[in-house]
Amino acid sequence: xxSVTQMEGPVTLSEEAFLTINCTYTATGYPSLFWYVxxxxxxxxxxLKATKADDKGSNxxxxxxxxxxxxxxxxxxxxxxxxxSAVYFCALSEGGGSNYKLTFGKGTLLTVNP
Amino acid sequence: EAQVTQNPRYLITVTGKxxxxxxxxxxxxxxxxxxxxxxxxxxxxxxxxxxxxxxxKGDVPEGYKVSRKEKRNFPLILESPSPNQTSLYFCAxxxxxxxxxxxxxxxxxLTVT
Numbered sequence: 619x620x621s622v623t624q625m626e627g628p629v630t631l632s633e634e635a636f637l638t639i640n641c642t643y644t645a646t647g648y649p650s651l652f653w654y655v656x657x658x659x660x661x662x663x664x665x666l667k668a669t670k671a672d673d674k675g676s677n678x679x680x681x682x683x684x685x686x687x688x689x690x691x692x693x694x695x696x697x698x699x700x701x702x703s704a705v706y707f708c709a710l711s712e713g714g715g716s717n718y719k720l721t722f723g724k725g726t727l728l729t730v731n732p
Numbered sequence: 733e734a735q736v737t738q739n740p741r742y743l744i745t746v747t748g749k750x751x752x753x754x755x756x757x758x759x760x761x762x763x764x765x766x767x768x769x770x771x772x773x774x775x776x777x778x779x780x781x782x783x784x785x786x787x788x789k790g791d792v793p794e795g796y797k798v799s800r801k802e803k804r805n806f807p808l809i810l811e812s813p814s815p816n817q818t819s820l821y822f823c824a825x826x827x828x829x830x831x832x833x834x835x836x837x838x839x840x841x842l843t844v845t
Contacts, residue, residue: 659838662775662834719777
């Protein structure tokens with residue numbers, strides 16, 4: 619079956635530090651890959667996505683590149699802010715273009731200190 | 733405003749007392765889904781629905797039921813709740829245009845004693 623493995627947290631950084639959250643996946647076909655973010659007390663929001671190999675998803679200064687050869691989709695940001703403190707989930711979806719099933723990683727808690 | 737709503741947001745109940753968590757979306761989405769979120773386990777899919785009267789099991793369906801009689805609503809039913817169903821529950825929906833984006837509700841925190 620499909621699975622997503624992301625780095626264990628929590629991750630604590632100072633403001634303006636560089637962020638990397640590792641994500642690797644196992645899938646039988648050609649999945650689409652996502653990063654979702656969950657701010658305290660809220661539901662999940664889509665942060666970025668990539669639908670095929672070598673695609674780069676980006677949003678709000680975050681980036682992730684779909685690497686088929688290493689089955690990875692690492693999340694990066696060059697300079698984090700306090701407002702980036704949240705839980706980040708890597709996820710994949712298969713289904714011939716439909717996203718009827720998302721498989722999530724366990725989440726990584728990021729805390730950014732001023 | 734496009735949104736997914738869930739009710740109640742918080743619920744404390746006792747073992748065996750049937751309960752329903754409602755989910756409604758105002759975006760005319762075909763697809764809806766329920767997840768539970770547990771510490772150290774992330775989100776796991778319980779059930780999903782591709783359209784009215786079409787539902788299927790996710791990864792952890794045991795102890796839950798769903799129905800999809802109307803496009804906008806997708807209630808989650810616990811016929812006989814048990815303490816291991818204490819969790820944070822999220823409903824999500826998406827359409828077929830921009831279909832990679834799922835919209836999540838705010839969550840329902842359920843405690844079963």
